[in-house]
Amino acid sequence: MSKRKPPVSKPASALLPLIGLADRPILTRLFVTGCTAAAANLISLMSLSAELSGWMRGEVLDTPFLIFCLSLLVGYAFSKRFVGLLLTTAFSALAEVRRRFLRHVTLGSHAEILDLQAKRSFDLGNYHLERIAALLPNLSIAANMMLVAGVAYLYLWTLSTVGATLLLVAAVFVGSWYVREAQRTRALLGDAKDRELRMLQGFSELVGGNAEIKLGKARRDELTQAVEADIAGWEELKRRHGRNLGELFSWIATIIIGFSAVFVFIFPRMGAMSVAELPLVTSVILFLARPLSKFLNAVPDYVAAEDAAGQLATLLATMPAAEYAPSRHARAPRRFSSIELRGVRFTYPAGLRPEPFTIGPVDLTIPAGSVVGIMGSNGSGKSTLLRVIPLLFRPEEGHVLLDGQAVETDRLESYRDLFCAVFQDHHIFTRLPQGTSFDEELFREMLAYLKIDRLVPETGDGLLNRDLSKGQRRRLALAIAVAEGRPVIILDEWTSDQDAEFRTRFTNEIIGKLQSLGRTVIFVSHDGDVSSVCDVTIRMINGRMSLPAETAAPRPDTTPSTARPAVLEMECPQETA
Numbered sequence: 087m088s089k090r091k092p093p094v095s096k097p098a099s100a101l102l103p104l105i106g107l108a109d110r111p112i113l114t115r116l117f118v119t120g121c122t123a124a125a126a127n128l129i130s131l132m133s134l135s136a137e138l139s140g141w142m143r144g145e146v147l148d149t150p151f152l153i154f155c156l157s158l159l160v161g162y163a164f165s166k167r168f169v170g171l172l173l174t175t176a177f178s179a180l181a182e183v184r185r186r187f188l189r190h191v192t193l194g195s196h197a198e199i200l201d202l203q204a205k206r207s208f209d210l211g212n213y214h215l216e217r218i219a220a221l222l223p224n225l226s227i228a229a230n231m232m233l234v235a236g237v238a239y240l241y242l243w244t245l246s247t248v249g250a251t252l253l254l255v256a257a258v259f260v261g262s263w264y265v266r267e268a269q270r271t272r273a274l275l276g277d278a279k280d281r282e283l284r285m286l287q288g289f290s291e292l293v294g295g296n297a298e299i300k301l302g303k304a305r306r307d308e309l310t311q312a313v314e315a316d317i318a319g320w321e322e323l324k325r326r327h328g329r330n331l332g333e334l335f336s337w338i339a340t341i342i343i344g345f346s347a348v349f350v351f352i353f354p355r356m357g358a359m360s361v362a363e364l365p366l367v368t369s370v371i372l373f374l375a376r377p378l379s380k381f382l383n384a385v386p387d388y389v390a391a392e393d394a395a396g397q398l399a400t401l402l403a404t405m406p407a408a409e410y411a412p413s414r415h416a417r418a419p420r421r422f423s424s425i426e427l428r429g430v431r432f433t434y435p436a437g438l439r440p441e442p443f444t445i446g447p448v449d450l451t452i453p454a455g456s457v458v459g460i461m462g463s464n465g466s467g468k469s470t471l472l473r474v475i476p477l478l479f480r481p482e483e484g485h486v487l488l489d490g491q492a493v494e495t496d497r498l499e500s501y502r503d504l505f506c507a508v509f510q511d512h513h514i515f516t517r518l519p520q521g522t523s524f525d526e527e528l529f530r531e532m533l534a535y536l537k538i539d540r541l542v543p544e545t546g547d548g549l550l551n552r553d554l555s556k557g558q559r560r561r562l563a564l565a566i567a568v569a570e571g572r573p574v575i576i577l578d579e580w581t582s583d584q585d586a587e588f589r590t591r592f593t594n595e596i597i598g599k600l601q602s603l604g605r606t607v608i609f610v611s612h613d614g615d616v617s618s619v620c621d622v623t624i625r626m627i628n629g630r631m632s633l634p635a636e637t638a639a640p641r642p643d644t645t646p647s648t649a650r651p652a653v654l655e656m657e658c659p660q661e662t663a
């Protein structure tokens with residue numbers, strides 16, 4: 087018998103916990119501040135009413151004006167405090183959500199972050215967060231108004247029980263209808279958002295494939311029509327949303343004015359109120375109308391903010407969890423002898439392809455200072471292996487050992503710090519690394535060695551010229567990687583965009599230079615047989631690794647023996663606090 091899942095209880099509000107308002111002490115403070123502001127406002131109102139009644143009786147009162155001024159000041163001060171407290175609490179909580187995003191990006195699993203879905207999650211998360219932030223000022227004013235209306239309502243109760251009861255009944259009926267309508271109107275915005283996302287996707291296809299669409303009319307027409315349809319759909323939904331909102335707001339204004347008329351025209355005629363009470367009740371009703379309409383106008387905003395908060399909470403729940411707790415004291419080992427992979431397997435789940443793809447089992451020893459070359463046909467798993475070795479992709483089976491000791495989660499951070507890489511999709515940051523471990527002199531030397539020193543001048547403000555050709559960018563990435571001073575350099579098809587000179591220099595010279603700088607080099611290449619420059623050559627065949635017999639043994643001249651691995655005296659970058 088299948089076990090029944092316990093029903094998942096949906097929280098009453100996704101917004102309040104997200105903006106830090108699920109906390110009882112904060113809520114109490116807010117409530118007390120808000121009620122004080124509301125009570126002071128009410129006292130201002132009562133002093134106005136007392137003055138009005140006095141004038142009607144032909145008396146001039148002394149005290150109301152003083153009370154009015156004092157209560158007005160107190161009301162102003164506490165309203166300001168209420169709105170300020172609510173907004174500062176909410177914005178701090180939202181900043182904390184942004185910090186969570188940051189932790190997810192920097193500490194979440196690399197495999198998950200590479201997933202396109204993850205990028206979309208961060209974009210969408212920031213979008214929802216920004217929407218909530220934009221709605222908050224309105225909502226906090228409305229919350230203040232709600233308290234003002236609540237206190238004024240209690241006062242109305244003392245003046246006219248019938249009127250107050252009638253108002254309550256009307257508020258329940260009109261309120262529930264109004265919230266339902268606001269939710270329906272909000273749903274239009276959700277549909278519009280879907281259209282917008284599709285439209286943005288279309289735009290990015292048009293920009294990314296701009297050369298292709300300029301050359302091919304059929305493809306251009308097809309994409310243009312799809313984007314145009316999304317723009318039209320988005321426009322229609324937004325217009326309907328605007329119309330509905332307009333209708334809702336005018337209904338509310340009409341209902342409030344109509345309700346005031348019942349008090350002024352009907353109640354006195356029915357004998358439910360004396361003429362003497364009329365100015366008092368009327369002034370309370372008029373007083374109530376403003377906060378009520380402010381509050382009601384904010385209902386659609388609240389519904390929208392709840393919706394955004396719900397979506398944000400769902401996204402946060404699916405974002406990649408931190409792989410480890412970052413340590414201030416974690417340091418890459420200053421020296422190492424070998425890196426070993428023992429029975430390592432890594433699998434990409436099926437996703438869009440019919441079958442999952444697995445590399446492994448991989449058994450490999452990389453002595454410090456050696457050169458490891460990886461060859462194999464397209465899609466055989468070379469780049470994947472390059473990300474498994476530094477444990478960017480964490481294997482589901484087997485172990486990676488540093489100096490014979492398995493690298494577990496607690497050493498992951500310092501282990502990864504041994505490596506720098508120029509992957510196929512490498513990224514060059516706008517500025518050079520700032521830490522002391524970055525060797526500026528070596529960087530300049532490498533730029534000259536790679537013949538791009540004139541293209542990457544010293545700018546003084548630290549900004550790098552990244553407007554280079556593909557091959558030149560790869561050379562720049564290599565110069566940075568070398569100057570970063572880490573013991574192991576990973577290069578994924580570095581020569582793929584290089585000219586004939588640099589393709590030749592790579593195998594004849596560059597690898598040797600890296601080795602002479604004390605680096606261990608692990609590289610992928612399609613450039614024929616590179617085994618002559620390698621201590622270890624690997625061939626990947628459909629995810630499986632083979633070590634050709636003639637290259638399995640390390641070269642006697644340059645490679646430290648695996649039995650007595652070389653110990654490199656490397657200054658590794660220290661983690662900055």
Ligand SMILES: Nc1ncnc2c1ncn2[C@@H]1O[C@H](COP(=O)(O)OP(=O)(O)OP(=O)(O)O)[C@@H](O)[C@H]1O
Pocket residue numbers: 200434435436437443462463464465466467468469470471626
């Ligand atoms: N993110 C991913 N999710 C699922 N499968 C993937 C992913 N990335 C790569 N693959 C699959 O894994 C296999 C190995 O990919 P990999 O990039 O390691 O190959 P490669 O040997 O480096 O190829 P190339 O020489 O073309 O660069 C490919 O068949 C590819 O379809």
